[in-house]
Amino acid sequence: MEGAYQWSAIEKAGAASPGPVMPTSAAPASKRARAGRPPTMAAPRERILAEAAKLFARSGYDGSSVSDLAAAIGVSKAAIYHYFTTKQDIYDAIILAVLNGLTQSVGQDVARAEGAADRLRAFMVGHARYFEQHHAEFVTMLIGYSGMALPEREDAARLRDGYEKRLREVIAQGVADGAFRALDVPATGRAVLSMLNWMVRWYKPGQGDSAETIAAGYFDLLVGGLRA
Structure with a gap:
């Protein structure tokens, strides 16, 4: 599942960082x-x-x-x-823009939702919506990954970590509220992101269901196993 691995590989990017074009x-x-x-x-x-x-x-x-x-x-x-x-500067700017935009957009969706299940759904659907709207940028980040330069790599890792933390908080709150059964919160968060990020491998905008619809289906499938 390379797409999911590329997401987590942001912090290790320096080893494979390409040289500048000029x-x-x-x-x-x-x-x-x-x-x-x-x-x-x-x-x-x-x-x-x-x-x-x-x-x-x-x-x-x-x-x-x-x-x-x-x-x-x-x-x-x-x-x-x-x-x-x-060219490296261009690449780094794309990744940082994706992570910044994704964090802000999904954060707003989650903030408007009420209840653990609704917040998790808002996170998943919001992620998929942003992915569809910025498809090329997501493909660049998750498949076309080629390493970032410092300090941009550190900025990207910070944004990614903050995004993952917000997802874990949504899941953990659901467990604490009794909406979700007791489970491994970090592992569940990784599973959610793997499901969503794997779409970059096969999803084609404008063909078939929207990314939001697919993510909503993932949520329905997942939440059946999470409910207490």
Whole structure:
């Protein structure tokens, strides 16, 4: 189940971290480009990250280049380097954006729910909704994983750990309230995330049921075994 393993591998990313696209000697040129006049592009950083995620999801990190990205957007490589010094920077920004957005979106869904079962359902459905809305970014994070640079790796691990902790709190509160039977909370949390993250392997947006519907089905299947 590589997708689930990639999620947990964020903290170990440094060992496999790819080198920068540009040689060290090219860094001053990149800095000069960033200091110059910005290229004409609507929401440039967001556009670059969105197109890069599609590229990484399709071809993988190592199979993608800044030249490919520039061609996909229709700009020069210099335009990309105005906002991001290396391909690694782009990759790291995608992962951090996914984890930040996921944490905020799902946190809001859980906060609006009442009762342990409803909160767990809100977590699972909210996770699936965000996944579907940011499919390429999730594929990049869970399948196209290629390692992050410090300190971004530490930031990603912190966000991931906080997200997992929130899920465990939802489950543990359900046990404490008597809504769920006594169970191994960490193991149950890992099972929930494995179910959800495995969708990245086979789910195609726009084909068949929505990711939310699938997650709701997972919840119904799971909660039958959790109820006290």
